[in-house]
Amino acid sequence: MKQVPVLIAGGGPVGMTLACELARRGITCLLVERNPTTTRHPKMDITNARSMELFRRLGVVDALRAVAVPESSNFDVSWITQLTGHELYRFRYPSVTEWRKLIRERNDGSMPAEPPMRVSQVEIEPVLQRAVQAAPLVEARWGVELVDVAQDDEAVTATLRRADGITEQVRCRYLVGCDGGTSRVRGCLDIRLEGQWQVQQRFLTHFRSTENGSSDAAEEELVPVVRFLVGALANANASGANHDDEGANA
Ligand SMILES: Cc1cc2nc3c(=O)[nH]c(=O)nc-3n(C[C@H](O)[C@H](O)[C@H](O)COP(=O)(O)OP(=O)(O)OC[C@H]3O[C@@H](n4cnc5c(N)ncnc54)[C@H](O)[C@@H]3O)c2cc1C
DSSP states (O other), X not given: OEEEEEEEEOOSHHHHHHHHHHHHXXXXXXXXXXXXXXXXXXXXXXXXXXXXXXXXXXXXXXXXXXXXXXXXXXXXXXXXXXXXXXXXEEEOOOOHHHHHHHHHHOOSSOSOSSXXXXXXXXXXXXXXXXXXXXXXXXXXXXXXXXXXXXXXXXXEEEEEEETTSOEEEEEEEEEEEOXXXXXXXXXXXXXXXXXXXXXXXXXXXXXXXXXXXXXXXXXXXXXXXXXXXXXXXXXTTOTTTXXXXXXXXX
16 A cells, blocks of 8 residues: 555645645655646635745745736726626725835835735646646645545545546545545544535636736737636526536635
């Protein structure tokens, strides 16, 4: 049976960041992600400054900034009557460029080392995936699901299942459940989810655009991205809501 010090269940942002952080500290781990690829769902919009500080420590900040909205774009949230309608109100948030100026001007220890970032999880995950795959101490497998967990006094035995149905058992000293809101790890341990699992039913509209806001025409052609998501109150039975449980996890 394969033995690893740490098994990470779930290759979302948290699982992949943990794998990189463990590798940075010289700890070997195995990461398994049930999906064959990184997420297709543009959940996540703003990555906050503290998360960016962690990404800076891992050396992935530049790669992340390269796929984020341009540094000169503001992070405003606009409340509008409809896409071609008029604006009712606007929450104003500084751009990365403005943030950098604020940080420079206020050197009193109260500011973060990195400004926040606006980018979809669809863009973040491939950057983290490349970092995970480049880390020599991390073995990462996509298309492998954690299906069961048993523990004894010594360690944890996890059952993994590949997409073709083949199962394998892995023995680990630590199992880390980074498998989202519907966590299988949590379920296996009989840990109840506290609070309200579904605050509200909503639907999202995803707009795909080849425009990334850059003034560089060549770059615009090269970078098809999911730019916006719109959350709206909706009839709970609206078709397309929660088309799989990934969106519901977050
Ligand atoms: C519409 C929307 C907007 C959001 N906006 C923001 C935002 O602006 N800023 C922000 O910080 N957060 C935002 N979030 C929340 C953010 O998406 C989550 O906090 C984030 O995804 C959590 O990361 P995670 O790695 O813990 O979990 P997830 O991203 O849910 O990843 C868990 C991973 O585990 C995998 N997995 C599940 N079960 C198993 C299993 N049994 N075996 C192996 N793998 C498994 C899943 O496939 C998934 O890839 C938003 C979420 C949504 C839905």
